Amino acid sequence: MSNSEVMEKIISLCKRRGFIFPGSEIYSGVGGIYDYGPLGVELKNNLKKEWWRNMVWEREEIVGLDSAIIMNRRVWEASGHVAAFTDPLVECRRCHQRFREDELPKLPIEKKEKMIDETKEKKSKQELLYIERAEVFCPNCHSPINLNIDEPRQFNLLMKTQLGVLEDEKNETFLRGETCQGIYVNFINILNSMRTKIPFGIAQIGKAFRNEITPGNFTFRMREFEQMEMQYFIKPEAKIAEKWFSFWKKERMDWYLSLGFSKEKLRFREHAPDERAHYAKAAFDIEYSAPFGWKEFEGIHNRGDWDLSRHSQFSGKDLTYFDEESHTKFTPWIIETSAGADRSTLFFLIDAYDEETVGKEKRVVLRLHPKIAPIKAAIFPLVKNVKLVKIAQKIAADLKSKWPIFYDESGSIGRRYRRQDEVGTPFGITVDFDSLEDKKVTVRNRDSLKQERVNVLEIKDYLENKIEAR
Ligand code: ATP
Numbered sequence: 427m428s429n430s431e432v433m434e435k436i437i438s439l440c441k442r443r444g445f446i447f448p449g450s451e452i453y454s455g456v457g458g459i460y461d462y463g464p465l466g467v468e469l470k471n472n473l474k475k476e477w478w479r480n481m482v483w484e485r486e487e488i489v490g491l492d493s494a495i496i497m498n499r500r501v502w503e504a505s506g507h508v509a510a511f512t513d514p515l516v517e518c519r520r521c522h523q524r525f526r527e528d529e530l531p532k533l534p535i536e537k538k539e540k541m542i543d544e545t546k547e548k549k550s551k552q553e554l555l556y557i558e559r560a561e562v563f564c565p566n567c568h569s570p571i572n573l574n575i576d577e578p579r580q581f582n583l584l585m586k587t588q589l590g591v592l593e594d595e596k597n598e599t600f601l602r603g604e605t606c607q608g609i610y611v612n613f614i615n616i617l618n619s620m621r622t623k624i625p626f627g628i629a630q631i632g633k634a635f636r637n638e639i640t641p642g643n644f645t646f647r648m649r650e651f652e653q654m655e656m657q658y659f660i661k662p663e664a665k666i667a668e669k670w671f672s673f674w675k676k677e678r679m680d681w682y683l684s685l686g687f688s689k690e691k692l693r694f695r696e697h698a699p700d701e702r703a704h705y706a707k708a709a710f711d712i713e714y715s716a717p718f719g720w721k722e723f724e725g726i727h728n729r730g731d732w733d734l735s736r737h738s739q740f741s742g743k744d745l746t747y748f749d750e751e752s753h754t755k756f757t758p759w760i761i762e763t764s765a766g767a768d769r770s771t772l773f774f775l776i777d778a779y780d781e782e783t784v785g786k787e788k789r790v791v792l793r794l795h796p797k798i799a800p801i802k803a804a805i806f807p808l809v810k811n812v813k814l815v816k817i818a819q820k821i822a823a824d825l826k827s828k829w830p831i832f833y834d835e836s837g838s839i840g841r842r843y844r845r846q847d848e849v850g851t852p853f854g855i856t857v858d859f860d861s862l863e864d865k866k867v868t869v870r871n872r873d874s875l876k877q878e879r880v881n882v883l884e885i886k887d888y889l890e891n892k893i894e895a896r
Pocket of ligand 1: 604636638645646647648649651652653722723724725764765766767768769770
């Protein structure tokens with residue numbers, strides 16, 4: 427299967443089976459905006475719930491927050507976004523489309539030589555000079571682009587919005603471009619209300635908005651997306667920062683692996699100093715080997731004291747921390763883990779996608795970890811017999827109070843299994859005529875295809891052990 431085929435299959439599966447739909451589709455959609463369907467919302471919610479459990483519930487020193495999407499405009503001035511939250515873009519001279527420099531493909535030598543020959547015939551000296559030094563070309567119209575002449579320029583990515591009915595500059599603010607700013611502006615509130623002691627963290631999951639110039643690769647680059655961010659406040663010392671930075675790198679990678687990602691498809695990539703964001707002292711990405719290349723879906727950054735110092739300067743409020751042990755006051759440094767809920771959902775889907783032949787039949791199977799699978803179990807009466815249906819419906823009703831469960835009595839049993847394999851349901855439970863006698867049902871495992879007889883009264887515990895196993 428080629429890489430583009432994989433993406434086509436994922437996108438089609440997502441639409442056909444209710445995971446992800448293009449936003450406002452009946453109006454021809456909006457670029458970079460998507461809606462999650464019934465199965466997609468379960469999958470993404472599971473992922474967020476697992477993140478929250480791991481980051482907040484299971485740790486003594488991390489607390490949660492849900493700050494507003496709209497903040498005082500000054501927040502974005504302090505954060506540097508109004509001035510610097512931009513992607514430098516290159517504009518193609520011919521088609522006037524704009525691209526990030528790193529999206530421009532290299533111009534092959536043969537192609538360049540051919541263009542030079544053609545231009546020589548036209549005798550346009552200026553054009554010739556332009557092509558001779560061009561290293562890349564436009565992905566849209568294939569014209570050569572000379573970055574020595576057409577340098578990347580800045581465009582702001584923050585989405586503007588208006589507060590109140592009066593349309594003047596005073597009322598203008600932004601939809602948040604990242605969730606972490608809501609954490610910094612609540613630093614003192616959390617300190618005072620929770621009596622937290624350094625080191626401690628604040629975690630938040632929420633929407634962020636960016637006017638991405640070239641949204642694409644399905645939900646990889648969106649204009650409205652969700653982040654799962656945690657800011658860890660530490661003493662302002664390089665050694666301590668290094669220690670926590672390594673700690674969080676490992677923790678985050680281990681978390682993805684614990685949810686079933688293929689190890690060989692994940693890697694860390696360190697940012698070169700000139701690539702780092704304006705605030706970062708150190709930055710590593712966790713990348714996934716997607717069909718469209720190695721791509722970031724989480725960043726781990728040492729932000730130093732940049733954020734709290736800036737907010738203190740812009741708000742005029744004291745955002746220092748008093749350390750009772752050493753009787754000193756300081757501005758804490760921050761180690762941040764910043765993950766995308768949509769990107770990781772997409773990568774979990776891609777990683778889980780599999781096709782195989784069982785017997786003579788092809789089956790598509792999403793090998794999602796049971797913890798994140800949208801439906802935990804499907805219940806089938808073998809045939810539409812009143813007695814079997816009654817038992818199956820009772821089991822389904824009983825399990826539904828705990829998990830999303832799917833009941834299906836239509837079509838052949840093989841077809842019903844395949845429909846559930848395709849959406850990643852880890853367990854298929856079939857009630858057959860033997861069940862009437864032995865009070866047991868057959869549980870089929872999605873991955874191994876092994877079947878086990880389990881007592882009806884024990885089915886809940888059985889699933890609980892398999893799904894919640896740590
Ligand atoms: P990129 O270089 O791909 O634009 P970034 O470095 O700007 O990403 P961060 O600001 O570090 O990303 O955001 C942290 C995480 O938020 C990313 O790793 C990603 O998972 C998610 N994210 C950022 N921008 C988008 C987007 N446009 N669509 C979906 N997820 C995004």
